[in-house]
Amino acid sequence: MRWVRKTRLLLRSLFRKSAVDAELNEELRFHVEREIARNEASGMSKEEARRAALAGFGGAEKFKEECRDARRVNLLQDLVQDLRYGLRVLRRSLGFTTVAMLTLALGIGANTAIFSVVSAALLRPLPYPEPNRLLAIAQTDRTTGTTGVPVSFTKFSAISEQSKTLESVATVYYDSPSLVSDREPEVLNAARVSSDFFRVLGVPIARGRSFLPEEEAPGGADAAVITDAFWYDHFAGDPQILGKALLLDGKSAIVVGILPASFRFPLQFPEPVVWLPRVFDPTFLRPEQVHSGAGYLNMIARLRPGETVSRTQAELATIDATYRELFGSYVDATRYALTATPLEESLVGPLRVQLLVLFAAVGFVLLIACTNVANLLLARATSRYHEIGIRKALGASRARLVRQLLSESLLLALGGGILGVGLAAPMLPALRTISPGTVPRLAEARVDMGVLLFSVALCGLTGVLFGLMPSLWITSNELLETLKEGSRGSSEGGGGRRFRSSLVVAEIGMALVLLTCAGLLIDSFARLIRVNPGFTSRNVMTFPMTLPPERYQQPRQWEAFYRQLLEAVRAIPQVHAAGVTSYLPLAAGGSFGFFCPEGAACRGLGRDPVAALRQVSPGYFETIQVSLLRGRFFTDDDTTENQLVAIVNETLAKRYWPGQNPIGKHVANSRDMIQREIVGVVGDTKFRGLGLASLEELYVPMTQIPARAMTMVVRSNAAALPLVAAVRARIAEADRDLPVAGIASMEEVISTSVAQPRMLMQFVGVFAGFALLLAAIGIYGVMAYTVTARRQEMGIRVALGAGHTEILRLILMQGMRMTLTGVVLGVAAALALTRLLAGLLFGVRAADPVIFAAAAIVLVAAAFVACYLPARRATRVDPIVALRYE
Numbered sequence: 001m002r003w004v005r006k007t008r009l010l011l012r013s014l015f016r017k018s019a020v021d022a023e024l025n026e027e028l029r030f031h032v033e034r035e036i037a038r039n040e041a042s043g044m045s046k047e048e049a050r051r052a053a054l055a056g057f058g059g060a061e062k063f064k065e066e067c068r069d070a071r072r073v074n075l076l077q078d079l080v081q082d083l084r085y086g087l088r089v090l091r092r093s094l095g096f097t098t099v100a101m102l103t104l105a106l107g108i109g110a111n112t113a114i115f116s117v118v119s120a121a122l123l124r125p126l127p128y129p130e131p132n133r134l135l136a137i138a139q140t141d142r143t144t145g146t147t148g149v150p151v152s153f154t155k156f157s158a159i160s161e162q163s164k165t166l167e168s169v170a171t172v173y174y175d176s177p178s179l180v181s182d183r184e185p186e187v188l189n190a191a192r193v194s195s196d197f198f199r200v201l202g203v204p205i206a207r208g209r210s211f212l213p214e215e216e217a218p219g220g221a222d223a224a225v226i227t228d229a230f231w232y233d234h235f236a237g238d239p240q241i242l243g244k245a246l247l248l249d250g251k252s253a254i255v256v257g258i259l260p261a262s263f264r265f266p267l268q269f270p271e272p273v274v275w276l277p278r279v280f281d282p283t284f285l286r287p288e289q290v291h292s293g294a295g296y297l298n299m300i301a302r303l304r305p306g307e308t309v310s311r312t313q314a315e316l317a318t319i320d321a322t323y324r325e326l327f328g329s330y331v332d333a334t335r336y337a338l339t340a341t342p343l344e345e346s347l348v349g350p351l352r353v354q355l356l357v358l359f360a361a362v363g364f365v366l367l368i369a370c371t372n373v374a375n376l377l378l379a380r381a382t383s384r385y386h387e388i389g390i391r392k393a394l395g396a397s398r399a400r401l402v403r404q405l406l407s408e409s410l411l412l413a414l415g416g417g418i419l420g421v422g423l424a425a426p427m428l429p430a431l432r433t434i435s436p437g438t439v440p441r442l443a444e445a446r447v448d449m450g451v452l453l454f455s456v457a458l459c460g461l462t463g464v465l466f467g468l469m470p471s472l473w474i475t476s477n478e479l480l481e482t483l484k485e486g487s488r489g490s491s492e493g494g495g496g497r498r499f500r501s502s503l504v505v506a507e508i509g510m511a512l513v514l515l516t517c518a519g520l521l522i523d524s525f526a527r528l529i530r531v532n533p534g535f536t537s538r539n540v541m542t543f544p545m546t547l548p549p550e551r552y553q554q555p556r557q558w559e560a561f562y563r564q565l566l567e568a569v570r571a572i573p574q575v576h577a578a579g580v581t582s583y584l585p586l587a588a589g590g591s592f593g594f595f596c597p598e599g600a601a602c603r604g605l606g607r608d609p610v611a612a613l614r615q616v617s618p619g620y621f622e623t624i625q626v627s628l629l630r631g632r633f634f635t636d637d638d639t640t641e642n643q644l645v646a647i648v649n650e651t652l653a654k655r656y657w658p659g660q661n662p663i664g665k666h667v668a669n670s671r672d673m674i675q676r677e678i679v680g681v682v683g684d685t686k687f688r689g690l691g692l693a694s695l696e697e698l699y700v701p702m703t704q705i706p707a708r709a710m711t712m713v714v715r716s717n718a719a720a721l722p723l724v725a726a727v728r729a730r731i732a733e734a735d736r737d738l739p740v741a742g743i744a745s746m747e748e749v750i751s752t753s754v755a756q757p758r759m760l761m762q763f764v765g766v767f768a769g770f771a772l773l774l775a776a777i778g779i780y781g782v783m784a785y786t787v788t789a790r791r792q793e794m795g796i797r798v799a800l801g802a803g804h805t806e807i808l809r810l811i812l813m814q815g816m817r818m819t820l821t822g823v824v825l826g827v828a829a830a831l832a833l834t835r836l837l838a839g840l841l842f843g844v845r846a847a848d849p850v851i852f853a854a855a856a857i858v859l860v861a862a863a864f865v866a867c868y869l870p871a872r873r874a875t876r877v878d879p880i881v882a883l884r885y886e
Contacts, residue, residue: 082407089408096380097412100373104416104462106770107362107369109423112447112455114362114763116428118355119454120445121348127264127444129202130302135312136346137169137299139336147339148346150295152332153280156194158323159299159338165307165315170197171279171297174272176709177248178548178739181234185739187546188248191265191272192279198225200302208242208257211277215256223277224253228261230273246274250550250737266347266441283549283708284591289671292605293330300343312340331594331605347440353839354760355439360833361517361767364510366458368774370466371507375778377409377470378500379785402471409467410460417459421447424455438755469499501818504782508822508859509829511768511775515855516830518768520837520844521761523851527843528754534685534694535585536625537746539576539715542584543727544742546709551735559706561734566617566712568730574718579620580702580710583612585685586753587711594670595698597656608670611652611698612687615707621647621682623713624746631663631680638679638701645701647680652696667698676700689753691842713746720745760840772862780866783815787874794874804875811874815867816860823856830855 090097125131137159139149151159151171160169175190195216198205205225215223224246235241245252253276265271285294303312316338324333341349348355391401425447432442552558562580569578583590593613596602600609618634629650638645646667653662666675684694702710716723724743731740744752751758787794794807831847838846 079407082404083411085404086408086411090411093380096376097415100376100412101415101419103369103372103376103774104413105419105423107366108417108420108455108458108462109427110362110420110767110770111366111458112421112424112451113427113431114358115454116424116445116447116451117431117439117442118359119450120441121355121439122352124441124444124450126266126344126347127262131344132342133167133303133305134201134343135166135301135303135309135340136343137301137316137338137340138346139295139332140339142335142337149336151297151299151338152293152295152330153290153297154293154327154330155295155323155332155338156297156299158319159301159316162319162322163301163312163315165304165312166301167304168196168200169299169301170194170200171299172197173279173282173297175276175283176546176741177274177276178546178737180247180250180737185737187739187741188274189270189272190248190274190276192276192282194279195277197275197300200300202302203259203263205257206260208255210257215277218278218281220278222248222251222253223256224248225257225259225275226255227259227263227271227273231258248274248276249548251548264441264444266444289331292671293327293332295332295336301340309340309342316340329605334606335610351439351756353836354756357517357760357837357840358763361514361764364514365767365770365774366462367465368507368510368771368778370462371503371510372774372778372781373412374466374470375500375503375781377467378503379781402468405471406464406467409471410463412467413459413463416462417455421452421455424451438759500782500785504779504818505822505825507775507778508819508863509826511771512823512826512855512859513830513833514764514768514771515859516826516834516852517837518761518765519851519855520834520841520846520848521757521764523844523848524841525754525757525761528690528757529750531686531690533585533690533750534626534683535746537750539717540624540746541714541716541720541723541727542742542744542746542749543712543714543731543740544584544709545712545731545738545740547738549708552708555706558708559703562617562702562706562710562712565730565734566619568734569712569714569727570619572716572723572726572730574716574723574726575714576717577619577623577715578712579623580617580712581620582615582702582707582710583687584711584713584749585624585687586689586749590687593698596668596670596673597652598665598667600656602668602670602673605670609656609696611696614697614699615702615705615710616699617702620713623715626685627683629681629683630661631678633680634699634701634703636703639703644674644676644704645679646676647682647699648678649682649684649694649697649699651684651694652698653681655696690750691757757840757842772859775859776862776866779815779818779863780869782818783811783867783870784873786814787811787870790874807875808871811871812864812867815863815871819860819863819867823859826859827852827856 126134128134137151138147139151139155140147141149150173153171156169156171159166163169170193172191172193175192176187177190179186179188195211195213198210206228208225210225211223214220226241226246231237231241235244241255241258244255246255253274259275279297280290282290282296285296301312303309320338323330327333388401428445428447431445547558547561552561566578566580569575591613592610594605594608595611596608602608616634618636618638621628621633630653631647634645634647648662648667656662657665662678662681665678667678668675682699685697686692687695687697712727714723714727728740731738797807797810830852834846844851
C-alpha cells in the first residue's frame with residue numbers, strides 16, 4: 001500500500017538510514033538496468049551503455065537523495081491535503097463536530113487536570129538540588145509497628161556525630177507563635193530548624209543570611225528567616241526589612257534573611273512563613289524531657305555522593321545499637337528503631353494508591369468518551385458509503401482512505417484537546433480549594449509544558465483510539481458491496497451493527513467498573529462517618545490558644561489564665577458548658593508518655609507501657625458529652641494541694657484491670673514515679689482517626705499539670721457568629737494581645753479528619769456519574785440509529801401484523817442483550833480491579849456482592865430507559881410511509 005510504504009520510508013529515513021539505503025539501492029538498480037537495456041538496444045556496447053546510464057542518473061548517491069526528497073515532499077503534501085479536506089468535512093457537519101469535540105473535551109480536560117495533580121505529587125521531583133539524595137529519618141515503634149515516630153534531640157545529635165554516609169543532617173518542628181504588630185494579633189505558621197536545615201535542602205537565602213552559630217547556641221540572640229510571601233504580605237516588600245524586629249510571643253526576633261520566592265516546604269500544610277533557630281528548646285517540653293530521649297523532631301538528611309539508602313539504613317542500625325548501650329535509660333533507647341526513607345517517598349507514599357485510583361478512574365471516563373465518539377463516527381460513516389465506494393472505484397487504496405478518515409479523527413481529537421486544556425486550567429484552582437492539605441504539593445499543580453505534552457500525546461492517542469477501528473471497518477468492504485450499501489442511504493450491514501454493539505458492550509463494562517468502585521468508596525465513607533467518635537460534636541465550637549512564653553513563664557500563670565477565661569466564658573448567657581483540653585479529638589497532634597499501672601512491674605522509661613496523655617479542665621467532658629462509665633469527672637477541688645488524680649478511658653482500664661473496678665487504683669509516670677489515683681473511667685474517644693482503633697488514654701486535671709497550649713471547647717445553641725464574637729471579646733478582655741486562630745466547629749474538625757477519603761469518594765463518584773451518563777447516551781445512540789436503519793424492516797413487520805408490544809420487545813431485547821453482556825464483562829473486570837481498593841476501604845469488602853448488585857441494577861435501569869425511548873419510536877412507524885420510502 002502506497003501510504004504505508006511512504007510512511008515506512010519516511011520513518012526509516014529518519015531513524016534507519018541503512019534500511020532506506022537498501023530499498024533505494026534496489027530501486028536504483030532497477031532503473032539503471034532498464035536504462036542499460038535501452039542503450040544496448042540503440043547499438044551501444046555493454047560498457048558504453050553502463051557508463052551512459054550511470055551518467056544519466058548523476059551518480060547513485062544523488063539519485064537516492066532525490067528519491068528521498070521526492071518521497072518526503074509527496075507524503076507531506078498528501079498529509080496537508082488530508083487535513084484540509086478533513087477540516088472541510090467537519091465544517092459541513094457542525095452538529096456532529098460540536099458534540100464529538102465536547103465529549104472529548106470533558107474526558108481530556110478531566111485527565112489533564114488529574115494528571116497535573118499526579119505530576120505535581122508523584123512525578124515532579126522535589127524543588128531542591130539533587131532531590132534523590134534527600135532522606136527523611138524517623139523512628140518505628142518495635143512494639144506496635146507504628147512508623148513515622150519523631151526523633152529525639154539526643155538521637156539526632158548521635159546521628160549527626162557518628163554518621164559517615166550522610167553529608168549533612170537537620171531537624172525541624174512546627175510552632176505557632178503569636179505576632180503582635182500594628183495589625184490585630186495573629187498566629188503564624190512557623191518552624192524551628194537546626195543550623196544546617198537550608199544547607200541540607202540546598203536552598204540559598206535570597207536576601208540576607210541564614211542563622212549564625214551563636215544564634216544556635218543556648219541563650220543566643222533571637223533571629224528569624226522569613227518567606228518571600230510573608231515579606232510582601234506584611235511589609236510590602238520593604239527593602240530595609242533586614243535588621244528589623246518581629247514581636248513573636250512577646251520576644252523580639254531580628255529578621256536576618258528572606259527565602260527565595262520559589263521556596264516550598266511541602267512536608268507541612270499550611271507551610272511555615274517564619275523560620276526560627278534552636279530546636280533543642282521547645283516550649284512544650286521540659287529540659288529533662290528533651291535531654292532524655294523525648295521524640296518531637298522531624299529529621300531530614302542529605303546522602304553523600306555515591307552512598308545509598310540501604311547503606312545509610314545499616315549505619316543507622318549500628319548507631320541505634322550504640323545509643324542503646326550508652327543511653328539505655330532514655331525514652332527512645334530500646335523501644336524505637338531508626339528508619340531512613342527517601343524524602344519524596346515519605347511525603348507522597350501514603351497517597352500514591354489514592355492518586356493512581358483517581359487517574360485510573362478518569363482514564364476510564366476518557367475511554368468511554370472515545371467509545372461514544374467512535375460510535376458517532378460509525379453512524380456518520382454509513383452515510384459516506386457512496387463516497388467511499390466512488391473513491392475506491394477511482395483507485396484509492398484502503399490505506400489512503402484510512403489515512404483520510406484518521407486525519408478527520410485527529411482533527412476532532414485536537415479540537416477536543418484544546419477545549420479540554422481550556423477546561424483543565426480553571427479546574428485546578430477548584431481542586432486546590434476542595435480539600436486543602438489532603439494532597440502534598442497540590443499548590444504546585446499547574447498546566448506546564450509537561451502537562452501540555454501529556455495532553456498532546458493524549459489527543460493523538462484518543463484520535464487513533466476512536467478513529468482507527470471505524471476507519472478500518474468502513475474501508476474493509478469490497479467495492480461492489482460498498483456501492484450497494486451506499487445506495488441504501490441509511491441502512492447498515494450486519495457487520496456494522498455488530499461492531500457498534502461491541503463498542504457499547506465495552507463502554508457498559510467500563511461504566512460498571514467505575515460504578516462499582518464508586519459504590520464501594522461511598523459505602524466505605526458512609527460507614528466511616530457513622531463511627532461513634534465517643535463524643536457529641538453538635539453545637540460545639542473550638543478555640544485553639546497558645547500563651548506566649550515571654551509573658552506566661554510559669555505553669556501557675558497558665559492555669560490561672562485558663563481558669564479565669566473559663567469563668568468569663570461560662571458567664572455568657574448563651575453558653576451551656578465550656579472546658580479546655582491540651583489535645584482536641586481528631587485534630588492533629590498528641591502527647592504520649594510511659595506510665596506504670598498498679599499491679600504491674602515498673603521497668604522504667606522506654607520499657608513501660610505507653611498512653612496518650614491529655615490535660616483537661618473541669619467541665620471538658622461535660623462539654624463534649626463524653627460518657628462517664630465509672631467514678632466521677634474532674635472538679636475544681638482537683639488541685640495540686642489535694643490528692644493527685646487521673647481519669648482513664650475504657651480501653652486502658654480493660655487492658656490493665658480486666659474484670660476489676662479501676663476506681664481507687666493508681667498509675668505513675670515512669671519518669672518521676674508520682675502516683676495518681678484513678679477517680680473515673682470514661683468512654684473511648686477517637687483521636688487519631690474515625691477508622692482507627694482507640695488509644696489507651698490517660699487524662700489529668702489541667703489544674704494539676706497545666707499546659708501553655710490549650711483548646712477551649714464551648715457548647716451553645718446560639719448561632720456560630722454571635723457566639724464566636726462573644727467568646728473573642730472575653731479572650732480580648734483577658735489578654736488583648738493574645739491571637740486566636742483556627743476557630744472551628746467540632747463538626748468541621750471531624751470533617752477535616754476524613755478529608756482524604758471524602759476527596760477520593762467525591763472524585764470517583766463524579767467520574768462514575770459521567771461514565772453512567774456517557775454509557776446511557778451511547779446505548780441510546782446505538783438503539784436510536786438501529787431504529788432509523790431498520791425503519792423499512794419495522795414497517796414490513798407492522799404491515800405483516802406485528803403489534804406494538806412485539807416491536808417494543810424486539811428493540812428492547814436487542815438493547816438489553818448488549819447491556820447484560822457488558823454487565824457480565826464489567827463484573828468480571830471489577831472483581832479483578834477492585835482488589836486494588838482494599839486498603840482504602842473501611843468496613844466493606846472489595847468484593848461486596850450488595851455493591852456489585854446495586855451497581856449492575858443502576859446500570860441496567862439506565863440502559864433500559866435509554867433503550868425504551870427509541871423502542872417506543874419504533875412502534876410508531878407508519879408502514880405505508882416506510883414502504884413508500886423503500
